[in-house]
Amino acid sequence: MKNEVTRQAFKTSIPVMAGYIVLGMGFGLLLHDAGYGAGWALLMAVTIYAGTMQYVGVSLLAGAASVLTTALTTLMVQARHLFYSISMIERYKGAGKYKPYMIFGLTDETYSLLSDDNLPVDPKDAHRYRFLVTLFNHSYWIIGCVTGNLLGEVLPFSTRGLEFSMTALFVASLTEQWITMRDHIPALTGLFSTLLCLLVFGPDNFLIPALLLITLILTLLRSREEARA
Amino acid sequence: MREVKLIAVMALGTALLRFLPFLIFRKRTPPYIAYLGKVLPPALIGMLVIYCFKDVRFTTAPHGLPELIAAGSVVLLHVWKRSSLVSILGGTAIYMVLVQLVFA
Structure with a gap:
């Protein structure tokens, strides 16, 4: 049943929801402090959709980096995505119309959810399920980035140190992998x-x-x- | 516009890296690539952790103490609760208190 696949995909994505909203807000605030408004946050969240790259991107934009510097930095910071994709080649086989978006949205967190082969749905719905998990995660990210940017106008306390949420995410992932x-x-x-x-x-x-x-x-x-x- | 150009470069570069392996190994995945797909993820997360510490100055005060204390708290919170949300929010809150109040 279609609704059941959607429900399971949403359930799987819940742990990423809070993390993405917090991290996205951190990015939105940084971008706001660098002088860029909510439209820019939306554009970057929709088209780049990569946490680390967007954080680095704020300093590239603010520091008036050249196109060449930006291209080289992107390839260096994002090189690990080659390896995420390599390990999903087999799993994403036969995903058809869902596949381009699933590849586009293969972030660190989506990768960690979808590289788990214990699917909560019927194997014939696997690709639809993976597509929906990718889509849910992307929406949380967009909501976080835009909300954080808007909050920059009204936030009553200093956000200094909020950028540590990225470090915390990776330290937590490493700890989790170490335990498992x-x-x-x-x-x-x-x-x-x-x-x-x-x-x-x-x-x-x-x-x-x-x-x-x-x-x-x-x-x-x-x-x-x-x-x- | 300069900003739009830079954002387009970041978006296209990221997408290129995500799509490339799927285009190259469309027919079949060589065993060596499959092996890398298995062992690289934990190694790359380790790399990202070090990456986050790249601009911390350990030789001058406060000697990276806020970062080390907060990262240590994330590990302890995670071992205790096994919830990424608790670890990330807790560690970030501790770091913000440290840099705004304790080591200010």
């Missing part, structure tokens, strides 16, 4: 490779070396990791 997964090698590889590259290459140029180093180490560990799985 038996194999901690991939997480440790990510933490220590990135830390090393940050120390060696400095805060502006370490993401690409870190991605390469992580991929290299995990490639070298492949036979060992696959034996553990």
